[in-house]
Amino acid sequence: MSILGNRVVRREDPKFLTVGGTYVADLDLPGSVYLTFVRSSMAHAKLLSVDTSGAKAMPGVVAVYTNDDLGIARMPTIMGMTNEAMTQPMLASGTVRYVGEPIVAIVAESREIAADALEAVVVEYEPLTVVIDPAEARKDNDLLFPDAGTNTTFTLDFGGDEALFDDCEVVVELTLINQRVAPCPMEGRSAAAHMTKDGRLEFNSATQAPHGVRDGLAGFLGLEPDKVHVVTPDVGGGFGAKASVYPEDIVVGWCAVHLGRPVRWTETRSESMLGLGHGRAQLQHVRMGGTRGGVISAYRIDVLQDCGAYPAFGAVLPFMTRVMTSGPYKIPKAEFGSVSVVTNSTPTTAYRGAGRPEATAAIERTMDVFAREIEMDPAELRRRNLIGKDEFPYTTPTETVYDVGDYHQALELALEVAGYDELRAKQARRRASGDPIQIGIGLSCYVEITNGLPDGEFGAVEVRPDGKIIVRTGTSPHGQGHVTAWSMLVAEQMGVPIEDIEVIYGDTDVVPRGAGTMGSRSLQIGGAAVNQAAVDVVEKAKDLAADLFEADREDIVLDKSNASFHVIGTPAVSKSWGELAKAAVAKDGNPLFAEVDLASPGPTFPFGTHISVVEVDVETGKVTLLRHIAVDDAGRILNPLLAEGQVHGGIAQGVAQALLEEVVYDPDGNPLTSTFADYSFISAAELPSFETRFTETPTPINALGAKGIGESGTIGSTPALHNAVCDAVAHLGVRHVDMPTTPIRVWNAINDAAPHHDAKNTTKKGGR
Amino acid sequence: MKVAMTVNGTLESHDVEARTLLVDYLRNVVGLTGTNIGCDTTSCGACTVLLNGQSVKSCTVLAAQAAGDDITTIEGLALEDGRLNPVQQAFQECHGLQCGYCTPGMVMAITSLLTENPHPTEEDVRVGLEGNLCRCTGYHNIVASALAASGVVEMHQ
Numbered sequence: 001m002s003i004l005g006n007r008v009v010r011r012e013d014p015k016f017l018t019v020g021g022t023y024v025a026d027l028d029l030p031g032s033v034y035l036t037f038v039r040s041s042m043a044h045a046k047l048l049s050v051d052t053s054g055a056k057a058m059p060g061v062v063a064v065y066t067n068d069d070l071g072i073a074r075m076p077t078i079m080g081m082t083n084e085a086m087t088q089p090m091l092a093s094g095t096v097r098y099v100g101e102p103i104v105a106i107v108a109e110s111r112e113i114a115a116d117a118l119e120a121v122v123v124e125y126e127p128l129t130v131v132i133d134p135a136e137a138r139k140d141n142d143l144l145f146p147d148a149g150t151n152t153t154f155t156l157d158f159g160g161d162e163a164l165f166d167d168c169e170v171v172v173e174l175t176l177i178n179q180r181v182a183p184c185p186m187e188g189r190s191a192a193a194h195m196t197k198d199g200r201l202e203f204n205s206a207t208q209a210p211h212g213v214r215d216g217l218a219g220f221l222g223l224e225p226d227k228v229h230v231v232t233p234d235v236g237g238g239f240g241a242k243a244s245v246y247p248e249d250i251v252v253g254w255c256a257v258h259l260g261r262p263v264r265w266t267e268t269r270s271e272s273m274l275g276l277g278h279g280r281a282q283l284q285h286v287r288m289g290g291t292r293g294g295v296i297s298a299y300r301i302d303v304l305q306d307c308g309a310y311p312a313f314g315a316v317l318p319f320m321t322r323v324m325t326s327g328p329y330k331i332p333k334a335e336f337g338s339v340s341v342v343t344n345s346t347p348t349t350a351y352r353g354a355g356r357p358e359a360t361a362a363i364e365r366t367m368d369v370f371a372r373e374i375e376m377d378p379a380e381l382r383r384r385n386l387i388g389k390d391e392f393p394y395t396t397p398t399e400t401v402y403d404v405g406d407y408h409q410a411l412e413l414a415l416e417v418a419g420y421d422e423l424r425a426k427q428a429r430r431r432a433s434g435d436p437i438q439i440g441i442g443l444s445c446y447v448e449i450t451n452g453l454p455d456g457e458f459g460a461v462e463v464r465p466d467g468k469i470i471v472r473t474g475t476s477p478h479g480q481g482h483v484t485a486w487s488m489l490v491a492e493q494m495g496v497p498i499e500d501i502e503v504i505y506g507d508t509d510v511v512p513r514g515a516g517t518m519g520s521r522s523l524q525i526g527g528a529a530v531n532q533a534a535v536d537v538v539e540k541a542k543d544l545a546a547d548l549f550e551a552d553r554e555d556i557v558l559d560k561s562n563a564s565f566h567v568i569g570t571p572a573v574s575k576s577w578g579e580l581a582k583a584a585v586a587k588d589g590n591p592l593f594a595e596v597d598l599a600s601p602g603p604t605f606p607f608g609t610h611i612s613v614v615e616v617d618v619e620t621g622k623v624t625l626l627r628h629i630a631v632d633d634a635g636r637i638l639n640p641l642l643a644e645g646q647v648h649g650g651i652a653q654g655v656a657q658a659l660l661e662e663v664v665y666d667p668d669g670n671p672l673t674s675t676f677a678d679y680s681f682i683s684a685a686e687l688p689s690f691e692t693r694f695t696e697t698p699t700p701i702n703a704l705g706a707k708g709i710g711e712s713g714t715i716g717s718t719p720a721l722h723n724a725v726c727d728a729v730a731h732l733g734v735r736h737v738d739m740p741t742t743p744i745r746v747w748n749a750i751n752d753a754a755p756h757h758d759a760k761n762t763t764k765k766g767g768r
Numbered sequence: 769m770k771v772a773m774t775v776n777g778t779l780e781s782h783d784v785e786a787r788t789l790l791v792d793y794l795r796n797v798v799g800l801t802g803t804n805i806g807c808d809t810t811s812c813g814a815c816t817v818l819l820n821g822q823s824v825k826s827c828t829v830l831a832a833q834a835a836g837d838d839i840t841t842i843e844g845l846a847l848e849d850g851r852l853n854p855v856q857q858a859f860q861e862c863h864g865l866q867c868g869y870c871t872p873g874m875v876m877a878i879t880s881l882l883t884e885n886p887h888p889t890e891e892d893v894r895v896g897l898e899g900n901l902c903r904c905t906g907y908h909n910i911v912a913s914a915l916a917a918s919g920v921v922e923m924h925q
Contacts, residue, residue: 009860016868017856017875018846020802026795112785186806186814186869186903236804236869237903269807479867479904641863645909649866652906676811676901684907685898689890713906 003488003498007641010484011498021234024190024204025266032192033062035255035265036114037248038104038121039274040096043132043344043669044144045125047094047103054120055106060113063259064121065105067091070254072220075247078154078316085148086342088310090220090247090254096125097144097309098345099671100274105251107263130344130669134283134306137341144309144342151341153311156318158325158398159335164298168289171298172369177738178358180281180306180663181656182673183351184681185478187236188272191249192264193256202229203253207245208238209516210476214508216245217253228253232506235478239653240350241277242478243518244313248275273674278663279351281306281314282321282358288366294376296385299331301362303338307348314348315340320355320452325398327363328407328447328607329385334397344669350518352653353711356448357718364444364719365726365736372730377424378723379415382445386411402447402605403699405633410695411445414609414631417691423613431731440614440728444720447607450520450708451600457521458513459529460595461490461537465585467563467578469494469501471533472595474514475526476506480710481642482522486530488638489704493534495560496577513597520606520708523638528702529598536594541565541580544592548575548583604699604707608632610716612655616728621747623725625655625688632712633695636705640694643709647692650713656682658721660740680740729753771831775800776844784831790824791815793831794841802842802872806901813900816873816880817841823880825899842872845879855879855917864913866904874900878914887918 015021052064067089074087092103104121108114129142137144137151144151165171190206201223205213207230214230217223235242248265255263267275283304290296307315318338326334367385371378387394389406396402420441427439458474471486482505487498504510515521538558545565546553555568564574575583577592584592613627630647637643660680664672673679698705718739725741726734733753737745771788772781775798782797794800794817803826806814815826818840845853852860855875865871874897881888881896888896893914894907902910 010863010865012868013860013865014852016865016871017842017852017859019843020804020872021868022801023804023869025805026801112787184903186812186867186901187804234868237867239903269809269812479865481866645863645866645905648906648908649904650906652908653903675809676807677809681811681901681903683898683901684894684911687894687907689911690906690908 003491004638006639008484008488008639009641010481011487012481012483023187023234023236024192024206027192027204027233029192029194029262029264032262032264033107033109033259034111034114035252035263036106036118037102038106038118038123039271040092040099040101040103042096042125042127043099043130044128045096046128047092047096048124048126050104051122052104054122055117058113058117058120060109061117062107062109067093070251072250072254075310078311078313081154082311082315083148083153086145086153086311088247090251099669100346101309102248105255107255107259132343132345132665132667132669134304134341134343137343138304138339144344152339153307153342154315154340156322156336156338158322158337159300161333161335164300164333164335165287165289168298169291170373171287171289172366172373174286174366174369174736176284176286176362176365178280178282178284178361179739180278180348181351181661182273182663182679183239183241183276183279185237185239185242188267188269189242189246189248189276190266191252192262193252194262195256195260200227200229201253201257202231204231204233205249206235206242207232208243208476208478208518210506210508211514212516213245213249217250220250221253221257230508232476238478239352240354240518243350243516270675273679274346274671277312277314277349278308278346279348280358281348284362286362286366288370290370292374294374294381294384296329296331296370298333299326299363300335301325305338305340306345307340307342308345309342310347311340311342312347313350317355317358320449321359322398323400323449324356324359324447326396327360328387328445330387331397336398345665352650352714356711357654357715360444360446360448360715361719361722365722368723368726369735378443379420382411382443383408386445403701404697405447405605405607406695406697407445407607410607410631410633411609413693413695414611414629417693418611418613418629436617436619438616438618438728440616440724442612442720442722442724442727444610444716444723446716447605448712448715449603449605451524452519452603454600455515456597456599457515457526457529458511458597459526459533461530461533463537463577463581463592465578465582467500467576469496471501471503471530472511473503473505473526473530474511475522476514476516478517480517480522485523485638485642486527489527489531490534493531493538494577495558495563520710523704524604524702524706524708525598525600527706528704529596531703532598533594533596536596537592540592540594544580544583545575601701604635604701606632606634606707606709606712608712608716610720612720612724614721614724614728616725616746618729618732618750621743621750623659623741623746625659625721627688627691628655628717629691630713630716631693631695632709632716633697634709634712635707636696636698637694638704638706643694644692646709647713648690650711651690651717652682652687654714654717655687655721658718658739658741659686660742662740769832771835773834773837773839775839776841786832788831789827790829790831790834791826794826800841800843804869804872806869811901813877814870814873816876816900818876818880821883823877842875845875858913858917862909862913862916864905864909870900870902874902874910878917881914882918890915
């Protein structure tokens with residue numbers, strides 16, 4: 001019986017549950033010194049002077065560095081697409097551009113001494129005009145980088161048909177804020193580095209991409225890549241924000257090289273909230289047009305992307321938004337435009353979904369507004385416009401090719417699980433009764449792109465003479481369960497029990513290549529590479545068995561029920577994996593081994609429908625999430641337990657954005673949400689248990705039929721909840737409430753609508 | 769100053785700075801790194817341990833305040849024969865952890881919660897875990913783990 005598709009519990013768990021994981025901060029590195037950073041307290045200022053003499057004189061302080069001491073190049077542009085005059089130095093040089101920007105690096109014998117030394121550094125600032133609103137930034141009245149001559153760093157323009165909406169009976173227009181949020185992995189950024197006796201830099205990193213960190217360190221520090229050894233111990237979450245190299249990482253490496261002592265750095269949460277990249281941060285202007293009968297025929301979205309102070313991956317998020325412009329709908333004409341601008345805030349980066357949640361939020365919120373405009377049920381409007389299952393591969397107006405899908409099935413299943421008609425009837429009764437607790441129902445149909453970057457992935461399988469299997473993978477899990485999942489793939493191909501399989505990742509000496517774990521790519525490209533390596537090693541084993549049995553190669557069979565090879569028809573005489581591994585070594589000294597560099601076959605497009613049901617207290621504005629139904633299709637599901645776990649976490653993060661999370665700055669650029677006491681990180685008390693279902697439409701693009709599942713929950717859930725809140729108060733004349741739908745926003749929206757609206761009449765008229 | 773306490777059944781006695789937090793004492797002095805630090809405002813609960821059987825956030829207790837007390841960390845929970853205890857076992861069976869960083873604190877908080885209330889409702893669990901943050905699981909399977917372990921914990925005590 002196949003192990004694939006089963007709810008196999010995680011092999012990773014016992015260690016975490018008995019002694020805890022081993023994160024970078026847990027490593028025992030005798031003789032370590034501790035690195036900390038003096039960070040800017042001003043959002044935009046000239047650095048008049050930086051006096052480090054007091055810190056240098058303190059007992060226990062090993063070294064104090066400013067940018068001039070380091071002599072390291074600035075961070076590069078993003079994929080060559082962002083403005084060259086806007087790159088970030090390792091430590092602030094001349095000007096600070098956001099609160100939290102590192103200015104001085106202090107190395108001390110203990111964390112306590114380092115913390116005390118921070119206080120002894122005196123920085124003199126001359127304030128410059130702060131630009132915190134991206135709409136202001138775009139006007140270029142005040143520039144963050146005068147040499148650039150603009151605050152704009154990246155633009156996209158797809159379309160320009162002036163007659164786009166000319167033949168539409170109905171056009172709705174909406175301005176949407178996809179607010180800045182903080183990724184908040186439970187473990188912040190952390191690194192520990194030292195020089196080994198043979199002159200190599202060993203660098204332990206809490207990263208999603210160890211090989212990227214290796215190459216980054218080598219490049220910035222002028223070392224050959226083989227002189228850098230990056231190891232990821234356990235990593236406490238990443239969500240995209242740990243997929244890239246940060247200046248602090250490079251400074252840790254530089255200090256280890258120059259001091260010759262182990263150097264460690266673990267940011268505090270307050271530092272992390274300012275230093276780890278933020279997510280989303282788009283202002284969207286959306287227009288949608290179609291017929292009164294509910295056929296959408298034209299759509300355009302214009303995005304203003306806030307990059308923060310230095311363009312990082314956030315600057316190019318619109319690229320991914322563009323790819324998903326028209327969502328799961330058959331819209332003949334769709335256009336996209338974007339402008340990415342710098343502001344005096346923390347740089348933005350990839351955060352779970354990275355550009356696709358923003359696209360989905362825009363079109364899904366607008367679908368609801370359009371439905372209301374033509375007085376059609378929002379489920380019916382979606383049903384009429386979804387791409388049909390016979391229309392794949394489907395090319396969108398923005399030239400994205402969707403591989404395969406059955407969008408209607410996901411919608412109908414979600415409606416069925418939700419009990420949609422009953423919910424609408426219940427809503428109508430509540431409206432009619434004038435109950436202060438109103439019900440809202442929100443839908444979101446989504447499609448998203450996974451494995452969207454062109455990288456391939458490395459996978460290898462080796463059979464040891466004792467019969468144990470060693471798997472090496474270029475993916476770098478930090479909670480996703482690759483040890484369990486990859487073991488299942490190998491067990492399936494080789495017939496060995498998963499207990500006999502060891503999965504190695506996150507060590508650049510042992511795994512030669514790898515792109516890491518991000519963008520929902522791991523199973524479909526990394527798992528597929530491991531799967532292919534297992535297939536290849538079976539073929540090699542058959543060659544060896546044919547030699548040993550002196551039989552025809554074609555007559556050798558692998559009996560997966562007992563993990564051994566025999567000649568067809570004579571199962572009594574067999575060779576185990578261990579025996580064949582020994583035979584391989586005896587033959588030419590090489591182990592029984594296969595490695596694969598799987599080229600990317602291109603992206604896949606998971607899809608689904610989410611439905612949120614909320615209660616809104618119209619007297620206080622308080623929203624309570626009652627139910628969240630998620631129907632997701634990630635192609636063939638390898639392990640439902642793991643897949644559901646990914647969806648659950650994604651839903652919570654997506655719901656959090658719609659409901660309460662928001663990074664806030666005051667007009668002077670001071671962060672108001674820089675601790676977990678201030679940032680509304682969602683807790684168990686604000687969430688229900690989720691109702692998850694999968695449909696399985698295997699993709700033809702890879703051997704596993706798998707699409708990504710890591711980000712679907714986040715992408716699908718935000719608009720569902722957002723629509724539910726708006727739906728709950730729509731009968732009071734509220735057209736739209738910005739995210740996050742906090743009580744004050746909802747309450748204000750209700751009260752702003754009230755003077756223009758005869759609430760009683762609408763209440764009597766009932767819902768839909 | 770000299771501080772002595774029992775940690776996972778072993779008497780520990782060390783000289784520490786007066787400002788040493790219990791979490792830093794456990795991690796850096798006793799050498800038990802299973803207890804994690806997730807914030808600096810007593811918000812996240814990653815550092816939750818049991819102090820005389822009750823859950824506390826060890827970032828908000830000075831080591832000196834715990835002098836003479838009985839501390840249990842994640843390293844002290846497994847059964848004597850090394851098998852997982854019912855809460856730990858429920859976490860594995862229900863996929864109650866992903867990256868694992870919040871897990872020790874979650875397990876300790878749930879252990880304390882189930883000691884106080886052996887048969888909680890889902891609502892009891894959710895409210896009881898409000899001070900323990902997780903970014904990976906959406907809490908769904910953590911709550912399921914707590915409910916799966918309820919009753920069983922009582923049976924084993």
